[in-house]
Amino acid sequence: MFSTLLLSALVATSAPIELASTNSLYTVAQAADHDAEIDAAGDDVEKILELGRSWKSARKSAAAKAAFLRVLELDPENEEAHKGLRHHFYAGQWFTSYSALSKYKRAESEEMKAKGLSRLGDEWVPTADLPFLKMGWAKDESGNWVDPFRLQIAEYEAAMAEEGRELRAEDSSWIHPDDFDKWSEGLWKCGDEWVSLSEANAFHSKLGQWWQARGERFELLTTCDMEVLLWARWHADQAYGDLSRVFGLQPSYRPMLVLMRNIEQFNTFAAGSQADSFPAAESSGYSSLHNAYFADSWFDPRTTPPRFLGTGVGYWDASDEKVGPFGKHSVRHAAGLAYAEAIAPSLNTLGAALAASAPINLDEFWAEKPIPRWLFYGAAAFAERYYKDVQGEGDPMKYRAWSIANLRSGGDLDSLESIFAFNLSLENIGPSTRLINEAGLVVSFIVDGGCGPVIEAHRAFKSALKKGSGAREAVVALQKAVIDNKEAFEKYVESN
Numbered sequence: 432m433f434s435t436l437l438l439s440a441l442v443a444t445s446a447p448i449e450l451a452s453t454n455s456l457y458t459v460a461q462a463a464d465h466d467a468e469i470d471a472a473g474d475d476v477e478k479i480l481e482l483g484r485s486w487k488s489a490r491k492s493a494a495a496k497a498a499f500l501r502v503l504e505l506d507p508e509n510e511e512a513h514k515g516l517r518h519h520f521y522a523g524q525w526f527t528s529y530s531a532l533s534k535y536k537r538a539e540s541e542e543m544k545a546k547g548l549s550r551l552g553d554e555w556v557p558t559a560d561l562p563f564l565k566m567g568w569a570k571d572e573s574g575n576w577v578d579p580f581r582l583q584i585a586e587y588e589a590a591m592a593e594e595g596r597e598l599r600a601e602d603s604s605w606i607h608p609d610d611f612d613k614w615s616e617g618l619w620k621c622g623d624e625w626v627s628l629s630e631a632n633a634f635h636s637k638l639g640q641w642w643q644a645r646g647e648r649f650e651l652l653t654t655c656d657m658e659v660l661l662w663a664r665w666h667a668d669q670a671y672g673d674l675s676r677v678f679g680l681q682p683s684y685r686p687m688l689v690l691m692r693n694i695e696q697f698n699t700f701a702a703g704s705q706a707d708s709f710p711a712a713e714s715s716g717y718s719s720l721h722n723a724y725f726a727d728s729w730f731d732p733r734t735t736p737p738r739f740l741g742t743g744v745g746y747w748d749a750s751d752e753k754v755g756p757f758g759k760h761s762v763r764h765a766a767g768l769a770y771a772e773a774i775a776p777s778l779n780t781l782g783a784a785l786a787a788s789a790p791i792n793l794d795e796f797w798a799e800k801p802i803p804r805w806l807f808y809g810a811a812a813f814a815e816r817y818y819k820d821v822q823g824e825g826d827p828m829k830y831r832a833w834s835i836a837n838l839r840s841g842g843d844l845d846s847l848e849s850i851f852a853f854n855l856s857l858e859n860i861g862p863s864t865r866l867i868n869e870a871g872l873v874v875s876f877i878v879d880g881g882c883g884p885v886i887e888a889h890r891a892f893k894s895a896l897k898k899g900s901g902a903r904e905a906v907v908a909l910q911k912a913v914i915d916n917k918e919a920f921e922k923y924v925e926s927n
Contacts, residue, residue: 465494469501476506483515565782567736580738581684600645601657602631632656636692638700638709647671649766650687654696659749659758663690666759667766669821670814674770676878677810678802679893682773688765689726689744694754697746701726712744715793716857720864722746722757723764723811725772727793736785739776743768743811760815760830767811774896775802801895801902805853805870812871813878828927831875835927838868844924845869847917851910872924873913882919888912 465486472478483498495515502512510520518525519532522539526532540550548555551564563576571577588598591605598605599614606614610625619631626634635642636654644651646664648671653660667688675681691697701718703711712729723745730737743765747758777799784791797804816834819827826832838844845866850873855863876882877889888909895901913920 462493462497465491465497469498474505476502476509479505480509480511483512487515562778562782565736565786566739566778578738580734598645601642601660603643603645603650628657638696638704638707641689645685648685649769650685651690652687653690654692655690655747655749656692659692659747660690662759663747663762666762670763670766670818671770673814673818674767674810677806677813677874678771678774678896679890680774680897682770684773686766686769686773687740687742688762688769689742690762690765691744691746693748693750694746697744700744714790717855717863718744719857720855720860721764721867722761723768723815725768727796728791739781739785741772743772763818764811764815767814768807770814771802771807771810775800775807801906803851803853803906804855805851806874806906808853808867809870809874812867813874815871816868817871817875817879832927834868835872835924838865838872841865844872847873847910847914847920873920876920876923877909877913880919880923882912882916882923885909885912885916885919 465482468482469479472482479498479502483495483502486492486495486498499512499515502509503516506512508525513520513525516527518527519529520526521532521535526535543549543555544558547558549558549561550556551561556564560576566578568576568578569582571582588605591598595608596605597611602619604620606620610620613620613625617628618625619628620626621631621634634640636656638654641652641654642657642660644653644660644664646668649664649667651660651664651667653663655663689700691700698718699709701711701713701724703709710728710730710732712726713724714728715725718724723743726741726744729740729742731740745758745761745765747755747761749755749758777796780792780796780799783789783795797807800807802810817831820830821827823829844850845862850866850869853866853870855866857863877885888905888911892902892905892909895905
């Protein structure tokens, strides 16, 4: 009766109970047999290892363990025996358990952290050097960190000059003396052919085949025709001085900005194109907020590790009479974003993303910068629409008046606290677009408002940024100075 009930209970269970194989049962007799075989091998490490391998393959784990332990008695550093016992090798020693290894690593990390060191692979390096090393940078003869790509460019250009070639800045091509006649004829090299300007414009109108032009202050990638390219290059260079007034610090190289020929390319570049195997250059989606955006996920996959190309992107549709006149403003805004990124890159965040082959953590990317987002975007908006116009006729500050009038038409300004919080949102496109303009207005007040306390706070910020320390604290003090002088800010707005 009892056996019948037991059988019924076993049949009723949801998961079958498997009886252990007799091969997996390690009896006292079997252990004695295996010990005898180990003893018979004497001090011959290779013979004992062979026993361990054989028993491991036969899933006789206890016997294999006994063999590997015996090997370690004879050869304490034997790698195969340690691995057979699942030991972990680290820092020149073997750990018998993962918990022991973790405990050692925690203590080691604390000790090295106190010394200002961080682990990179199997080495400990100065923590300050970590982001540069992760990105593959190296130090030059002066001990300064240099992007190897820029070193390669400098070496390439030196080699071109040595050959007697000359740089044509409009398309960044180094022309050989044998081809000077083609240059003088107004021809342009596209691929392997020399073609007319109209043909070159058509060739460079496609994404990835863009013109690459060198200006005095910026590099420009553009699909626009040459006539627009020349004006765009000029406007970007003009914005440089305005941006220098904001930050008091100049980039160590020519920042690169991107300019599309129409809104369709502007959006395609942001979102990417699977058909053209063109990855998305932007992940935040803020390209829908304004006539320029920051390419926060643009990398060059041809380099190892991939090189971050984050920069400002705009568009200038000269074929559209309505939006065409605003192209220069898009250029200036894109130049502002490129400039700010060049002087305040988020190297730690980029290095971590590259080391992990993971997307950039945008929250960490922006938090790392000594320039807060309202100032990053605000400087670009200042360069776009609050600048002194040296090109046109009439009031040189007409664009500032135009921009403030746009803000007034939308009602009361957001509070200064809200502007500094700078919470852009794709769910509120209108208010977010307005917020970018308001940040530009605040920067305009800081630079041109003539308010003594704000001028002093701004000067302290520029000094800290140039020095490379204390900029975040200086920004907080600058924000406080603006808020404390709210009445002066309001008068500035009213007077313009």
